[in-house]
Amino acid sequence: MSNAKQQAKEKEMAMSVSNVYLHVVEDVINNVRIDFQSEGVDDNVLNELQSLWELKLVQSGAIQDPTAHDPLANPAAKPIPQTVATPVLDLNGPYVAAEEYETPPNDFPRVPASTSSREPVMFQYMPPGPSEESLQIDPGQQHLAPRIGNGTPSSYMQQPASWMNQKHRGVELNMNETYEEREGDTDTAQAPVAAPGAPPITKDFLTISTGKRKHDEISSGQYYIPQRDGAVDDELSTSMGETCENEGREVLGNWQAERSVGRSEDLRLWLQYRRSADAAIEQLIHAKLLQGLSGVAQLDGIDDEYDDAVAEDYNEPEDDLPVPEAKIAVNAEPTESEGSEPPLCEDDDEDDVDDADRGDDEPDTNHLVLAQFDKVTRSKNKWKCTLKDGIMHLNNRDILFVKATGEFEF
Amino acid sequence: MASYELYRKSSIGMSLTDALDELVTNGTISPLLAVKVLMQFDRSMNEAFSTKVKAKTSFKGHLHTYRFCDNVWTFILEQASFKTDNDVTAVDRVKIVACDAKILAR
Numbered sequence: 001m002s003n004a005k006q007q008a009k010e011k012e013m014a015m016s017v018s019n020v021y022l023h024v025v026e027d028v029i030n031n032v033r034i035d036f037q038s039e040g041v042d043d044n045v046l047n048e049l050q051s052l053w054e055l056k057l058v059q060s061g062a063i064q065d066p067t068a069h070d071p072l073a074n075p076a077a078k079p080i081p082q083t084v085a086t087p088v089l090d091l092n093g094p095y096v097a098a099e100e101y102e103t104p105p106n107d108f109p110r111v112p113a114s115t116s117s118r119e120p121v122m123f124q125y126m127p128p129g130p131s132e133e134s135l136q137i138d139p140g141q142q143h144l145a146p147r148i149g150n151g152t153p154s155s156y157m158q159q160p161a162s163w164m165n166q167k168h169r170g171v172e173l174n175m176n177e178t179y180e181e182r183e184g185d186t187d188t189a190q191a192p193v194a195a196p197g198a199p200p201i202t203k204d205f206l207t208i209s210t211g212k213r214k215h216d217e218i219s220s221g222q223y224y225i226p227q228r229d230g231a232v233d234d235e236l237s238t239s240m241g242e243t244c245e246n247e248g249r250e251v252l253g254n255w256q257a258e259r260s261v262g263r264s265e266d267l268r269l270w271l272q273y274r275r276s277a278d279a280a281i282e283q284l285i286h287a288k289l290l291q292g293l294s295g296v297a298q299l300d301g302i303d304d305e306y307d308d309a310v311a312e313d314y315n316e317p318e319d320d321l322p323v324p325e326a327k328i329a330v331n332a333e334p335t336e337s338e339g340s341e342p343p344l345c346e347d348d349d350e351d352d353v354d355d356a357d358r359g360d361d362e363p364d365t366n367h368l369v370l371a372q373f374d375k376v377t378r379s380k381n382k383w384k385c386t387l388k389d390g391i392m393h394l395n396n397r398d399i400l401f402v403k404a405t406g407e408f409e410f
Numbered sequence: 411m412a413s414y415e416l417y418r419k420s421s422i423g424m425s426l427t428d429a430l431d432e433l434v435t436n437g438t439i440s441p442l443l444a445v446k447v448l449m450q451f452d453r454s455m456n457e458a459f460s461t462k463v464k465a466k467t468s469f470k471g472h473l474h475t476y477r478f479c480d481n482v483w484t485f486i487l488e489q490a491s492f493k494t495d496n497d498v499t500a501v502d503r504v505k506i507v508a509c510d511a512k513i514l515a516r
Contacts (some may be wrong), residue, residue, distance in 0.1 A: 030452050039440065052429035369508075398421055402464060
């Protein structure tokens with residue numbers, strides 16, 4: 001019984017949908033008759049349009065009754081509203097209205113990652129290494145050696161000043177010679193006798209100031225790169241490191257200018273060391289990131305190292321706080337799994353969202369609802385919306401509504 | 411004097427568009443006339459909603475995608491059920507396109 005009732009009801013609904021559609025057809029035809037006539041088009045064409053239209057409607061299953069265009073079946077179709085005065089609506093034009101749901105502007109708090117500034121700076125100071133050697137060759141400056149040789153943190157505060165002075169005097173030396181003579185004795189704090197192969201005293205103090213990274217570089221390529229961009233990595237010698245680096249910077253800059261003159265065969269070695277320093281720096285940066293908390297968390301969007309590991313969500317104002325923690329957590333995680341990421345390409349997009357052709361022709365694909373929204377709200381992941389004046393095409397059936405309320409979860 | 415062209419994507423709108431396309435391709439009517447017909451269709455559709463349609467619907471589902479661009483909401487719902495006058499329709503995936511109803515001009 002209920003089945004028959006339901007079917008009857010469906011039929012009735014479908015009939016009413018057909019009625020509405022046919023009413024619309026009649027309305028349109030009547031209204032464009034004038035346009036057709038003003039264009040000089042025959043009425044036959046208009047009738048042809050109407051029959052074509054209704055035929056296609058029947059074919060698509062939108063209306064059931066092919067004879068419904070009989071005027072007797074549509075008593076309400078006759079009155080033609082002449083005073084419909086809906087103003088021009090340009091969907092693409094600027095529109096300002098009070099929205100229930102405002103998409104907040106993308107908020108990108110820009111916190112520059114401190115690690116990134118280090119890298120380019122490093123390479124500029126490759127050459128300075130052997131420069132210290134030059135000091136020892138210069139007989140006039142050998143007296144410098146014993147003083148700087150201490151290498152202890154307490155004493156080297158004074159050394160840079162005197163050393164820098166010496167440095168300026170020795171700037172015009174030819175660095176090539178000293179470079180070849182280096183023996184690679186690295187991180188000892190011994191008192192260097194003024195021998196050509198002795199480890200540069202200045203090197204020691206720079207080593208201490210910049211922490212373990214400098215040890216890596218020194219051991220790898222007999223070179224060190226003083227850090228010039230601010231706070232040192234090693235917390236122990238922060239203040240000392242900064243002071244030394246500030247002073248060392250100008251000296252090294254001078255030295256570099258001189259050095260670049262005669263750098264032909266050193267270039268290869270320089271590049272080699274550059275690469276190894278690269279690797280060392282990368283290691284340190286990663287180590288820092290994995291520790292996570294001592295560094296500066298990146299808050300400004302996609303994580304730079306892992307392209308599509310982090311899901312972006314910038315439309316939710318209340319989600320701003322949890323984002324940094326999520327990002328830090330994600331940073332640590334994909335290190336192993338995404339070592340070699342292919343570059344972003346169009347295949348990374350989710351294909352199943354707006355796919356036009358879904359392979360085989362399913363009969364009920366693309367269920368569609370076209371409507372106007374009155375209100376769309378969201379609370380956490382619960383969405384509510386009120387729609388009006390809609391056409392629903394579901395399961396190959398058309399349903400019209402004046403009002404609709406929806407609740408969904410994201 | 412235009413309205414939302416939203417309903418041109420419905421069955422009735424597509425039928426009209428196809429019919430007009432045929433006539434224009436045949437050269438029976440000019441494209442300008444076809445555009446005028448479509449604009450009239452927009453108006454008639456909107457007017458029909460305010461006079462002829464009475465039904466109300468409610469629906470639920472899982473939101474797969476949401477988009478709000480150019481004042482148009484697009485939702486993609488999964489496992490949705492639409493209830494109209496004790497008639498329930500269930501679909502596994504539906505796209506909802508909604509324009510703003512509050513534009514003063516309308």
